[in-house]
Amino acid sequence: MNLGFIGTGTIATAVVHALAPLGHKIAVSERSASNATALNAAYSNVSVADNAGVTAVADVLFLGLMPDTAREALPALPFRKGQRIISFIADLPLTDVQALVAPAQAVSLVLPFPAIEHTRSPLVAFPHSDLVTEIFAAHDVFAMESEAEFNAILAAQAVLSPVVQMLLTASDWAATQGADATKTQDFLRSLIASNLSASQLTPLLQSLGTTGGYNARLHSHMSEAGSFTALSRGLSAL
Numbered sequence: 001m002n003l004g005f006i007g008t009g010t011i012a013t014a015v016v017h018a019l020a021p022l023g024h025k026i027a028v029s030e031r032s033a034s035n036a037t038a039l040n041a042a043y044s045n046v047s048v049a050d051n052a053g054v055t056a057v058a059d060v061l062f063l064g065l066m067p068d069t070a071r072e073a074l075p076a077l078p079f080r081k082g083q084r085i086i087s088f089i090a091d092l093p094l095t096d097v098q099a100l101v102a103p104a105q106a107v108s109l110v111l112p113f114p115a116i117e118h119t120r121s122p123l124v125a126f127p128h129s130d131l132v133t134e135i136f137a138a139h140d141v142f143a144m145e146s147e148a149e150f151n152a153i154l155a156a157q158a159v160l161s162p163v164v165q166m167l168l169t170a171s172d173w174a175a176t177q178g179a180d181a182t183k184t185q186d187f188l189r190s191l192i193a194s195n196l197s198a199s200q201l202t203p204l205l206q207s208l209g210t211t212g213g214y215n216a217r218l219h220s221h222m223s224e225a226g227s228f229t230a231l232s233r234g235l236s237a238l
């Protein structure tokens, strides 16, 4: 497949790393020159061109732009009928993207995450698209049923940063008690990843609730301190 990327920033670069080894012919835009140059050097099937050049050669185009840049840059590009567009732009509804890329077809709004560069990773897609499932067959595509569901998941995924902060706070605390910080972080990452991948959330929480145990006592402390209520309020405020 001939793939093109308009915007070669953080997320587009991670996705190119995930897709280039599959053998697609990929053109990336010359902005974020250091990313584009490094991708071109790393993969013989990745070339660099200006926005119009990328648009001209790609059958499927990915948009890795900020919303304002998209509104500014896209109308000038030579989109054509039959060309399909996958947008990564979280804050730009697909109907707006469609107006900017006509006569090409905006097929789906997709949220990949940076981990896709290194490992199997979840992606959120709205609406469902066979094209997205095909391109990201090695990953876990979560198709949303409605824009409301997409927006809810978009907010809920922001829990990742507080979760990482909690692990850092715990490892910093352990270091004050004499533990090696790196070893603690490696242990916590392995502990959290293995438990989450092995179990659904509700039974996992139940299994961690042994009365008087360390997990139950910390959970009670955080609940009484209002941490979980604050999380719900924060999600509502996003």
Ligand SMILES: NC(=O)c1ccc[n+]([C@@H]2O[C@H](COP(=O)([O-])OP(=O)(O)OC[C@H]3O[C@@H](n4cnc5c(N)ncnc54)[C@H](OP(=O)(O)O)[C@@H]3O)[C@@H](O)[C@H]2O)c1
Binding pocket: 006, 007, 008, 009, 010, 011, 012, 029, 031, 032, 033, 051, 063, 064, 065, 066, 067, 069, 073, 088, 089, 090, 091, 110, 111, 112, 113, 114
């Ligand atoms: N980061 C994530 O984890 C993530 C996940 C899912 C979705 N997204 C979405 O993906 C989009 C990009 O996010 P990002 O984190 O990758 O941001 P980013 O690293 O800032 O990337 C934006 C890219 O747009 C380029 N650009 C600016 N003006 C341009 C123009 N006129 N023509 C072509 N390219 C231009 C920038 O190039 P210069 O550096 O040269 O200015 C840069 O390569 C956002 O809409 C975001 O919502 C991000």
